[in-house]
Amino acid sequence: MTVDELREYGLLPMDDEEISGFLSSQRTGVLGLLAEDVPYLLPLSYGYDGEERLYFTYLVGSRSQKAELSEATDTARFLVYKVDTMYNWESVLLTGRLDPVPETEWDGLEELLNDIWRPSVLQSGALSGDVTIYEFRIDEQTGIKHQGLPPRLESTRE
Structure with a gap:
């Protein structure tokens, strides 16, 4: 079903x-x-420039599948979602290009990346591992939301 078909809900x-x-x-x-046979899905924290770019910090070791796949892909997708209840949720799907940011440009991103959430194990690992920053340039974006009871259920409460 399409979003238009689901409006009544x-x-x-x-x-x-x-x-x-x-x-x-x-x-x-x-x-x-x-990836070769199946999509490679990776939960990530991000910084957003407020316009058309997201930034990801990768912690990479001697071999990193996420870095290898990021370098090899022309187009990537990023899904951001929030679910409060079954009748109150939002999701945004982004399609875009993913490129490493040269280290000479990292200082300009410091404020943007300071507030991103990272699991403590990754924060500890960052002290001893290599870090790379990737820029995700948004080419397409779509978002849907469901906030409150469907109109037909709402009318039965009155």
């Missing part, structure tokens, strides 16, 4: 301003990269 598309506000208020999502 309370599902609504998000406009660009709502998508930007949602991305600004969240800090984690799932990155999908092209």
Whole structure:
């Protein structure tokens, strides 16, 4: 079913301003990269520039599948979602390009990346591992939300 077909149940598309506000208020999502047989899905924290770019910090070792796949892919997808209840949730799907950021440009991203959430094990690992920053340039974005009871159930409460 399409979003239009689900409107009667309370599902609504998000406009660009709502998508930007949602991305600004969240800090984690799932990155999908092209792999040989199945998609490679990776939960990641991100920084958002408020316009058209997300930034990810990768902790990489001597061999990193996420770094290898990121370098090899032309187009990636990133899903950000928040679920409060079955009648109150939002999700944004982004499609774009993923490129490493040269280390000479990292200082300009420091403030943007300071507030991202990282599991403590990754924070500890970052002290001894190699870190790479990737930029995800948003080419396409779609968002949907469901906030409150479906209209037909809402009318039965009155």
